Amino acid sequence: MRYFLLITLLSSTALACAVSDNDYPLQKVADGIYFHQGIHEDASEENIGAIANVGFVVGNKCVAIIDSGGSYREGQHLHKALREVTDVPVCYVINTHVHPDHILGNAAFTDENPAFVGHEKLPAALAAREEHFARNFAESLGDAYTGTQFIAADTLVSPEKPLSLDLGGRELILNAYPTAHTDHDLTVFDPQTQTLWTGDLLFRERIPALDGSINGWIDTLKKLQSNDYKAIIPGHGPAAIGKDADWDKLLAYLTTVREEVRMQINDLGTLEQATTTVGLSERQNWELFEQYHRRNVTAAFVELEWE
Amino acid sequence: MLGRILTIIGISLGLMLTVQPVYAATPDEPMWPILKEIHFEGKDIRENADDLIALDAPKRAEDAAIVPITIKLLQPQTVDKYVKNLHLVIDNNPEPYSANFHLSPEITDVEIGTRVRVDQYTDMRVIAEMNDGSMHMVSKYVKASGGCSAPAGKDAEAALARLGKMQIRMRQPTLGEPVQAQVIVSHPNYSGLQYDQKNRKYINSHYVNKIDVEYNDKTLLSVDAGISISEDPSLRFNFVPTEKGVLKARVVDSKAMEFSADKQI
Numbered sequence: 341m342r343y344f345l346l347i348t349l350l351s352s353t354a355l356a357c358a359v360s361d362n363d364y365p366l367q368k369v370a371d372g373i374y375f376h377q378g379i380h381e382d383a384s385e386e387n388i389g390a391i392a393n394v395g396f397v398v399g400n401k402c403v404a405i406i407d408s409g410g411s412y413r414e415g416q417h418l419h420k421a422l423r424e425v426t427d428v429p430v431c432y433v434i435n436t437h438v439h440p441d442h443i444l445g446n447a448a449f450t451d452e453n454p455a456f457v458g459h460e461k462l463p464a465a466l467a468a469r470e471e472h473f474a475r476n477f478a479e480s481l482g483d484a485y486t487g488t489q490f491i492a493a494d495t496l497v498s499p500e501k502p503l504s505l506d507l508g509g510r511e512l513i514l515n516a517y518p519t520a521h522t523d524h525d526l527t528v529f530d531p532q533t534q535t536l537w538t539g540d541l542l543f544r545e546r547i548p549a550l551d552g553s554i555n556g557w558i559d560t561l562k563k564l565q566s567n568d569y570k571a572i573i574p575g576h577g578p579a580a581i582g583k584d585a586d587w588d589k590l591l592a593y594l595t596t597v598r599e600e601v602r603m604q605i606n607d608l609g610t611l612e613q614a615t616t617t618v619g620l621s622e623r624q625n626w627e628l629f630e631q632y633h634r635r636n637v638t639a640a641f642v643e644l645e646w647e
Numbered sequence: 648m649l650g651r652i653l654t655i656i657g658i659s660l661g662l663m664l665t666v667q668p669v670y671a672a673t674p675d676e677p678m679w680p681i682l683k684e685i686h687f688e689g690k691d692i693r694e695n696a697d698d699l700i701a702l703d704a705p706k707r708a709e710d711a712a713i714v715p716i717t718i719k720l721l722q723p724q725t726v727d728k729y730v731k732n733l734h735l736v737i738d739n740n741p742e743p744y745s746a747n748f749h750l751s752p753e754i755t756d757v758e759i760g761t762r763v764r765v766d767q768y769t770d771m772r773v774i775a776e777m778n779d780g781s782m783h784m785v786s787k788y789v790k791a792s793g794g795c796s797a798p799a800g801k802d803a804e805a806a807l808a809r810l811g812k813m814q815i816r817m818r819q820p821t822l823g824e825p826v827q828a829q830v831i832v833s834h835p836n837y838s839g840l841q842y843d844q845k846n847r848k849y850i851n852s853h854y855v856n857k858i859d860v861e862y863n864d865k866t867l868l869s870v871d872a873g874i875s876i877s878e879d880p881s882l883r884f885n886f887v888p889t890e891k892g893v894l895k896a897r898v899v900d901s902k903a904m905e906f907s908a909d910k911q912i
Contacts, residue, residue, distance in 0.1 A: 464803070468803075472711075472766070475767065476767075519801075519802045519804075519805065522801070523801065523802045523803070523804070551801055552801055552802060553801070553802055553805070608816060608817070608818060608827070608829075610715070610760065610883065611713075611715045611762065612703075612715050612717070612760075615709065615715075634709040635709035635710045638709050638710045638713050638715075639710060639713075639801060642713055642762075642877075642878075642879060643801075645814075645831065645879075646809060646812070646833060646879075
């Protein structure tokens with residue numbers, strides 16, 4: 341019996357981790373819109389860092405990559421998968437924010453000389469984290485990391501000033517936001533199909549990672565939620581096509597954390613007390629809760645201390 | 648020269664390899680012997696001083712930029728025998744010598760909390776220097792989370808906008824009873840390692856380097872701090888107010904800017 345369990349365990353892990361050269365499936369969300377869905381794990385050599393949703397939009401003249409992958413290797417897979425769909429050249433690589441699962445594949449597209457597009461604060465965010473990322477991800481990604489370069493955006497988008505990109509017969513509208521999930525979040529909207537790429541402003545299934553402002557994130561989510569979209573591609577988890585994207589689930593998590601952290605602060609509780617008591621009712625709602633929840637509480641605490 | 652460096656690297660690699668599997672039993676990492684030479688030259692340091700000091704730090708740093716730690720002294724401070732300095736060293740940080748908490752018998756039961764940056768997997772150690780000059784150490788291994796959070800701030804602009812704001816957070820105490828207080832100052836605590844893309848240069852280091860806490864003009868606690876302390880430095884401590892008065896905290900940063908706050912008790 342014990343053996344059986346072990347084998348089941350091993351084989352399910354192997355399945356979940358399998359991303360080989362021939363196994364980088366794309367999902368088609370709408371006409372000309374494709375993405376690869378990341379798995380809910382920490383980045384590793386086995387999963388080549390392919391833990392976030394990354395993909396592209398195809399126009400008549402240009403392709404825009406939207407997030408390039410969690411490693412150089414994933415960027416290569418994405419590039420190859422793109423070439424099985426179309427021969428149209430890549431004019432833009434859009435990074436929705438600085439996190440490694442979204443940007444480490446950038447170098448896999450440099451041979452097409454694309455413009456790298458991001459929030460105006462993305463280059464500074466990258467510069468501040470680059471050394472730390474290089475050290476940690478070279479190690480955790482192993483071979484998949486080889487070839488990775490840190491390429492900062494050269495085409496920048498400011499809040500309140502949407503940028504329009506012409507892909508040829510198709511326009512993308514990029515919006516930059518005030519501090520929310522990070523201090524440099526960007527969304528990509530395709531008016532033609534009413535599809536929104538949220539970057540990590542929306543997490544589904546996988547626990548969100550707060551690296552900006554909990555107050556700002558809640559505000560931004562409420563605004564995004566009030567718009568109508570036909571399809572939504574979140575930063576993590578399945579796309580929502582013609583149905584609700586679970587905005588409320590993420591909002592519930594963030595507001596629960598915020599209220600309980602505020603209670604701790606008002607009661608002169610310490611950061612340590614908050615991380616062990618806040619938000620535990622949300623445990624069953626999220627994948628990787630144990631790995632990231634306490635960090636979210638920490639980030640919320642040090643922000644809300646200054647309210 | 649190169650050969651010599653290679654030999655040293657070789658030796659340290661060898662040390663790492665032999666030491667790694669038995670971490671729990673042997674907290675000494677390669678950096679420590681060098682750090683000991685630099686900061687405690689020629690001093691005898693008693694290790695595993697668990698009878699005197701308790702260092703509470705998470706095994707895994709949830710957020711590398713904000714790792715809460717608590718240092719507790721297990722023996723009361725008396726006029727005859729007391730810890731006068733608590734040195735905090737985080738071996739693998741860019742600036743390992745992280746803080747010196749100057750103590751006196753003014754506080755009998757010492758419990759201090761602060762928040763630090765942990766750059767990578769590291770030993771963290773507290774060395775208690777007694778009034779008789781003897782040194783006692785405890786250490787703890789901390790795994791930095793390799794995830795998205797770098798030891799950089801989350802919202803640099805917001806942090807800068809409220810620079811210098813201070814809070815003293817505590818309950819209204821009963822005289823003669825211990826009370827916990829927290830001094831917190833909003834400060835980006837720039838390490839000098841952060842890059843300003845707009846101006847294409849490293850942001851000059853700008854951090855809190857001194858926190859003094861007084862009660863009725865008597866120093867309770869005084870801290871020399873460095874860039875290992877998290878953004879918005881926080882200092883938590885216990886003390887026993889025996890008479891009504893004013894708790895005062897003064898903060899000086901590396902650009903000689905001064906901030907202060909006080910609280911009537």
